[in-house]
Amino acid sequence: MIDVINNSQGLQFDYELDFYDRRFLDCWRRQSVVFLEKAGAQVDLLFHNCLPSTDEIFSEHILNQKPKYAFPTPSVGDEGLALIGWRQRTQCYAQFKEALSDIKIHLTKVPFVVVMGSVFYLPHCPEHRSEHLNHSIVLVRPTGEDSWDVVDDDEASILKRYSYQERYIDDYFNNNGCRLIRYFEPVVGGSCDHALAVEKCADHVFAYTDTYRMFSDIEAIVCAPYESMAVKTRKLHEAFSIFSGSRSLFSRFVKSVLGDLSSAAVLEVIARESMVIKYTMAKASVTGRINMKTLVVRCEKLIALEQQAINSLKLKMVTPSYACAK
Secondary structure (H helix, E strand, O other): OOOEOOOOOOEEOOOOOOOOOOOOOOHHHHHHHHHHHHOOOOHHHHHHHOOOOHHHHHHHHHHOOOOHHHOOOOOOOHHHHHHOOEEEEEEEOOOHHHHHHHHHHHHOOOOOEEEEEEHHHOOOOOOOOOOOOEEEEEEEEEOOOOEEEEEEEOOOOOEEEEEEEHHHHHHHHHOOOOOEEEEEEEOOOOOOOHHHHHHHHHHHHHOOOOOOHHHHOHHHHHHOOOOOHHHHHHHHHHHHHHHHHHHHHHHHHHHHOOOOHHHHHHHHHHHHHHHHHHHHHHHHHHHOOOOHHHHHHHHHHHHHHHHHHHHHHHHHOOOHHHHHHO
């Protein structure tokens, strides 16, 4: 029988492409945020501390060479979920069939379940039958006795709808080490705590420090003789992806929760400028060439914009206008 019942390229799935992408959030966090918002949660509160320093990114990805998905993302943790009146419950099962009853009961209350597994077994994934990688998919609803409506990334990391026979989800889940399912549910009697989110954001901003070494040392990083151009451009591509994505999400909090349109606008410019450098690294990985003068100027511009955004936030956080946001 056919692997994917519907279009093997995925069907259109409606969500905010510009913000909820894979630059900063890994697969399950991005999927969770998208579906939490669809369930009515005020997800912008989750981004109150989406402001990692470039020093953190430099340490994780340039020095220690960790993969992008391993970056310690604070979003969608217990603390953030509590701010929006939701919680996460994780549970492991020996086999997918053991989870079916729990999943179906949960879907009568909350319209999504995040299931961890291996991409090796999903025909729509680029790594199908070639590589075992830990991943997540969203089960939306059963479409028959042995098939499911699924939402997952396509090759361009855009969320699409697929329809799978259950045996493929069995293989996906059962042949993965963690065999874990994430259930999200609203807290009974819970509510959004805007004031606490603003307070936590202020604490984070006032404690924020950064040497901007990833920017000021960009020429030394690119010209380092002990690594190939392919390795250097890959690390920088991932580093600027994380940086851009974090500023984009943080701008959502600053704009919608703090009501600070000017600071949000600067953060959005930072996110766009960082994407230019990310694309530069993608191109350089193929050509082996980088216009160093232009790159240095762009990084100097990012330092100035970052300092402008942070200083603006600190200044406004001690004024009465932010008290109104609470």
